[in-house]
Amino acid sequence: MEFFVASIIKELEILDPGELCRVCLALPNRLEVEGISFPLHDQMRPGTAFLAKPWGERTKKYRRRMYTRSNVAKLQPGLLETFINYTHRELSDTSIWWQSVDAQDWYRQGRPIEVRIQIDREQGMAIPYESASVCKPTNLRLEDDGAWESMPFFCVAFGTGVTPFLAYIRNWVAHHSQPGGLTGLRPLTLVVSAKHFSGLICHEELSQIQKKFPGRFRYCPVLTRTWPANWVGGRGRLISVSQNSSGNERIDISNLLAFLPGLPHGHLRVCGNKEACNQILTALERGGIVPLSTRMESW
Ligand SMILES: Cc1cc2nc3c(=O)[nH]c(=O)nc-3n(C[C@H](O)[C@H](O)[C@H](O)COP(=O)(O)OP(=O)(O)OC[C@H]3O[C@@H](n4cnc5c(N)ncnc54)[C@H](O)[C@@H]3O)c2cc1C
Structure with a gap:
C-alpha cells in the first residue's frame, strides 16, 4: 500500500523564467495511518529522488513525478529541495505547471502537494520514499558512510x-x-x-x-x-x-x-x-x- 502526505510548498522561486525554478516542500512532522500516529524520520540518502504528485498543466490532473533532492536530510530534515526545469517537450506537463500562475497561487495559499512516504511499522516511523535503496550503475545514491x-x-x-x-x-x-x-x-x-x-x-x-x-x-x-x-x-x-x-x-x-x-x-x-x-x-x-x-x- 502506498502512502502520501500533504506537504506545503514552502518555497517556489522562479530562477530563470520559462526555464528553471527551485522548489522546497515541507513534510509534516507526523503522519496518521489507520489510527496510529507515526513520527516522520527523514533519512533520505544524498543522490536519491523523492516522489511527488504535482498538477499537470496539459493533462489537468495530478501526476506522479520524481525529483532529485538537492539538500541534505541531516542538515534540513523534512524539507525537500529540488530544481525543476521547463522541459520544452511536446508532452511537457508538470514541468510547465511549476512555472505557472496557478502554482504561484498554490504556494501563496498554502495548498499542499502530496509526497510519497513509507511506513516502517517495526521501528514505528514514517520515512520519505526514495528512488533508490541500493547503489547501482544506473542511479546516483551516494555510497554508504564509511565508504x-x-x-x-x-x-x-x-x-x-x-x-x-x-x-x-x-x-x-x-x-x-x-x-x-x-x-x-x-x-x-x-x-x-x-x-x-x-x-x-x-x-x-x-x-x-x-x-x-x-x-x-x-x-x-x-x-x-x-x-x-x-x-x-x-x-x-x-x-x-x-x-x-x-x-x-x-x-x-x-x-x-x-x-x-x-x-x-x-x-x-x-x-x-x-x-x-x-x-x-x-x-x-x-x-x-x-x-x-x-x-x-x-x-
Ligand atoms: C529519478 C528521477 C529524478 C528526477 N529528478 C529531476 C529533477 O531533479 N529535476 C527535474 O527537473 N526533473 C527531474 N526528473 C524528471 C521529472 O520527474 C519529470 O519527468 C520532468 O520534470 C518533466 O515532467 P513533465 O510532467 O513536464 O513531462 P514528462 O515527465 O516528460 O511527461 C511527459 C509525458 O510523458 C508521460 N510520461 C512521463 N513519464 C512516464 C512514464 N514513466 N510512463 C508513462 N508515461 C509517462 C506523461 O504522462 C506525460 O504525458 C527526474 C526523474 C527521475 C526518474
Missing part, C-alpha cells in the same frame, strides 16, 4: 542534473566541518554544463565552497551557448559528435576530459540526458579510459 569518504569523485552534470551533486557536496561540506572531518576525505570535482549563465544552479554557493576548500573541491562551470563578458569558466560543448570520412559517428569528449585529469584513478558520476550519458560511456570505452567506477542517471 564514500575515501572515494575521489568526478561528477559531471548537465542542467538540473546538478541536483544529486548539490546533495553530495553539501553532505561533503557537512562532513568536513565535523572535528577531524578533513582526515582521509578525498577531493571532489564537479563539472556543470548549462546553456547560459542563468542556468547555473547555486553558482555562487559552489564558487564559495571552492574558495573555502582549495584543491579539495574543484567547481568547473561550463557555458555552452552564451556567457557574460567577464566569464572565466569553461566555454563550449563538453561533447561534440561528428561523422568521420567513412560516415561513422565520432564522439569527441576531449573538452570534458580536460576538466577530469586523473579520471582513471577516480569514480565517475554523471547526471544528464540519456543521449549525453550514452555518448560519454561510448567515448570512454572507445578511448580505453576506465574510471574506478562509473554510475550515471538520466531522466
